[in-house]
Amino acid sequence: MQDTVTPLVESIRKHLSNYKPEEFSLTSLANDLNQPVETLIASFGNETGLVEEVLEYEQKSLEAIFTNFSFAEVNAIDGLLFVSKEISIRFADIQPSFTFDLRKYYPEARQNFFDKRVKFVSEKIRRNIEQGIQQGLYRQDLSTELVSRIYISRLIDLHNPDFFPNDEFSFNTLFDVMFDTFIRGICSEEGTRHYEKKIKCMKF
Numbered sequence: 409m410q411d412t413v414t415p416l417v418e419s420i421r422k423h424l425s426n427y428k429p430e431e432f433s434l435t436s437l438a439n440d441l442n443q444p445v446e447t448l449i450a451s452f453g454n455e456t457g458l459v460e461e462v463l464e465y466e467q468k469s470l471e472a473i474f475t476n477f478s479f480a481e482v483n484a485i486d487g488l489l490f491v492s493k494e495i496s497i498r499f500a501d502i503q504p505s506f507t508f509d510l511r512k513y514y515p516e517a518r519q520n521f522f523d524k525r526v527k528f529v530s531e532k533i534r535r536n537i538e539q540g541i542q543q544g545l546y547r548q549d550l551s552t553e554l555v556s557r558i559y560i561s562r563l564i565d566l567h568n569p570d571f572f573p574n575d576e577f578s579f580n581t582l583f584d585v586m587f588d589t590f591i592r593g594i595c596s597e598e599g600t601r602h603y604e605k606k607i608k609c610m611k612f
Contacts, residue, residue: 413451413452413461414465416447416448416451417461417462417465418465419441420437420441420458420462421462421465421466423437423440423441424462426440428509429509429510429512429513429514430513432455432513433455434448434449434452434454434455434458437458455514456514456517459510459514459517460517460520463510463517463518463520463521464521466521467521467524467525467528469498470495470498470525470528470529471528473491473494473495473498474491474532477490477491477494483539483540483543483545483602484536484537484539484540484543484545484546485540485545485591485595485599485602485603485606486606487536487539488536488540488591489591489603489606489607491532492583492587495583496579496580496583496584496587526560529556529559529560529563530556530557530560533555533556533559533560534552534553534556537550537552537555537556537594538552540594540599544596544598544599545595545596545598545599545602546594546595546596546599547594547595547596548596550594555594558590559590562586562590563586566579566582566583566586591603
């Protein structure tokens, strides 16, 4: 993504929750942003190009959470707590149904984004599970592959409006409950004690 485009993408990202995918267009977005539609066309070409740029921005934002944090300096639970909280903060203002409906309106862009995200998150979660097992914080009988897939499947479910209508549940609430139930299911007794002590000291 070009640096000159990134600030525009950041601004657009904040407006996406105002649209249903079938109503989304460069013209309507330009009016909302008080920008000439020609600017958006020059930057993105069309609606598909814009969606691809926003999804690429989302992916880079996610990767930055992991690359900017040194997991070697903390235990597995503290690392997963930090990353999960950052994910919750960074993606709270995007309407989940917009991402989910991309499957229908922008299937190729959505699939490319989905594949990248699954591969990236799977690798990071597998490493975290391995680290937690070695530290005695996670159960010894865990399958790293299975647990990482469960984590990802729960993330995907959060974006399904059939399960969680966005006018009833905020993303923060859904994410916090999902994470709490997930980590309690994989922790050893020692890990559970550490987790409960940790969350008393932080807002999660």
